[in-house]
Amino acid sequence: MKNFQDKVAVITGGASGLGREFANVAAGLGMKLVLADVQRDALDRARAELSAEGADVVAMLCDVRKGEQVQALADAAIANFGAVHLVFNNAGVGSGGLIWENTEADWEWVLGVNVWGVIHGVRIFTRLMLAAAAEDASFEGHIVNTASMAGLLNAPAMGVYNVSKHAVVALTETLYQDLQLVGAPIGASVLCPYFVPTGISQSHRNRPDDVRMTQGPTASQLAAQAMTDKAVASGKVSAADVAELTFKAIADGQFYIYSHPGALAGVQDRMADIIEQRNPGDPYHATPQVREALRSKMKAGAGKAAG
Numbered sequence: 001m002k003n004f005q006d007k008v009a010v011i012t013g014g015a016s017g018l019g020r021e022f023a024n025v026a027a028g029l030g031m032k033l034v035l036a037d038v039q040r041d042a043l044d045r046a047r048a049e050l051s052a053e054g055a056d057v058v059a060m061l062c063d064v065r066k067g068e069q070v071q072a073l074a075d076a077a078i079a080n081f082g083a084v085h086l087v088f089n090n091a092g093v094g095s096g097g098l099i100w101e102n103t104e105a106d107w108e109w110v111l112g113v114n115v116w117g118v119i120h121g122v123r124i125f126t127r128l129m130l131a132a133a134a135e136d137a138s139f140e141g142h143i144v145n146t147a148s149m150a151g152l153l154n155a156p157a158m159g160v161y162n163v164s165k166h167a168v169v170a171l172t173e174t175l176y177q178d179l180q181l182v183g184a185p186i187g188a189s190v191l192c193p194y195f196v197p198t199g200i201s202q203s204h205r206n207r208p209d210d211v212r213m214t215q216g217p218t219a220s221q222l223a224a225q226a227m228t229d230k231a232v233a234s235g236k237v238s239a240a241d242v243a244e245l246t247f248k249a250i251a252d253g254q255f256y257i258y259s260h261p262g263a264l265a266g267v268q269d270r271m272a273d274i275i276e277q278r279n280p281g282d283p284y285h286a287t288p289q290v291r292e293a294l295r296s297k298m299k300a301g302a303g304k305a306a307g
Contacts, residue, residue, distance in 0.1 A: 001086065001142040001187055001250055004029035008081045010073065010125065011035055012064050012117060013091030015042035017198030018146060018191075021243035022088050027055035029247070031086070034077045036062035038091075038206050056081075063208065064091045064117030067124075074124050083132050085139075086250070089121035090146040093203035096224025097217070099159030106160055109211035114164035115171075118145050122175055126186070133185050141186040142250050145172040149194045149260070152267045155283045157224040157294060176255055187253055193242055194260035195235040219301030227294055 001007075009026040013019040014035035023033055027050050035050075037043040040061060047059035058080045062069045077084050093113045095106050122143065133139040150158060151165030172190035179186050207213070217225070242259045249257045258264065266283055273281050284291040 001140045001253075003140065004031050004086070004247075006030060006032065007085040007140075008032045008034065008077060008083055009086040009088065010077055010084055011088040011090060012062065012070075012073075012121060013037060013146075014059075014088075015039055015046045018193070018196070018239050018242060019088065019090045020046055021239040022090065022246065023050060023055075024240070025243045025247050026086070027053060027057075032056040032081050033058070034073065034081070034084075035059045036064070036073050036091070038063055038208075064089075064120060065112035067116075067120045070117075070120040070124055074128055078128070084125055084128050085141050087121060087125045087129075087141075087143045088146070089118040089143065091117050092146055092148075093207070094228065095160045095204075095221075096158050096228060097221030098157060101218045101220055102160050103214050105211045105214050109207060110160045110164050111167075112211065114161075115167045118168050118171055121145075122171065126175070126179075129186050130184060139185055142189065143172075143175065143186065144189045144191055144246060144250065144257075145175075146191045146193075147172065149192050149258075149263050149267075151190075151192055153263075153270060153283055154280065156291075157220055157227075157298075173255075187250065189246070189249055189255050189257055191242070191246055191257045192259075194237075194258075194263050195231040196237055196239055196242055196259055197232055197235045198239050219298050222301045223294055223297035226297055227290070 009031045011019045011022050011033065014023050015037035023035060023046065026033055033050060033055055035043060035046055035057060038061060043059050043061065047057050050057045058076055060073055060076055062073050064070055074084070091113055093110055095102065095110045126143065129141040133141065145168050147168040148165040150162045151169035154162050169190055172188055176188040179188055237259045246257055269281055
């Protein structure tokens with residue numbers, strides 16, 4: 001997709017973090033915006049700010065776990081702008097802790113947003129874009145699904161999140177292959193950011209009542225939260241940086257998008273383990289202090305709980 005002027009971008013999780021920065025770049029390129037989020041105040045603020053800068057914006061509350069709400073988002077995009085050209089299936093939430101300590105509600109929440117949200121976005125918007133392409137030989141489209149380096153690596157105490165992001169990588173790779181198979185004028189990319197300062201480490205602020213925490217956080221969950229907060233807050237690559245490189249990747253037709261290419265050394269190690277049939281290696285072998293800090297926080301938390 002080369003031409004962005006006057007085209008329509010749909011962005012889930014569009015009120016903050018990466019989604020908000022995607023909206024900023026899209027608006028700067030002259031795109032019309034359809035923003036979706038579950039946080040009303042942030043959504044209203046994003047709409048007001050972007051509109052004040054001259055962007056044409058539609059903003060909707062949308063829980064991407066719900067297919068009917070994603071369909072309503074698509075219907076609103078067509079009703080207001082007549083087409084959809086660029087889709088960011090970007091809404092995401094995080095959850096950590098030892099994998100056996102995650103509750104059913106934890107799994108339902110994280111997989112609901114991170115996996116089903118992308119499934120609904122791909123299922124609904126790809127069909128719209130294919131229909132548009134069938135009527136307009138000049139149609140260009142692109143779909144970007146936000147995964148994570150956690151979709152290519154498997155750090156401990158991040159099990160639910162890892163599972164969800166691996167699913168997004170597999171889904172997007174298959175989407176790319178399927179679009180190639182039918183010769184569609186629609187590109188696909190998977191975005192795999194590493195630790196970028198966004199609000200995802202505090203995503204529990206918007207956790208719905210139907211998947212609320214059914215028990216207090218465990219020592220491992222508290223430790224994982226603390227470590228993630230620290231890593232995210234100390235990130236040197238900003239969400240704005242990631243948005244800029246993502247739009248460049250879209251224009252270049254690039255599939256894999258990384259915020260921290262240096263992290264691919266860990267992916268290379270993981271692939272070597274698989275090919276050589278070795279047991280999974282230590283993802284912290286280059287930074288053993290991180291593993292020890294995690295263990296220390298878990299022990300300290302368990303001690304407080306026992307006391």
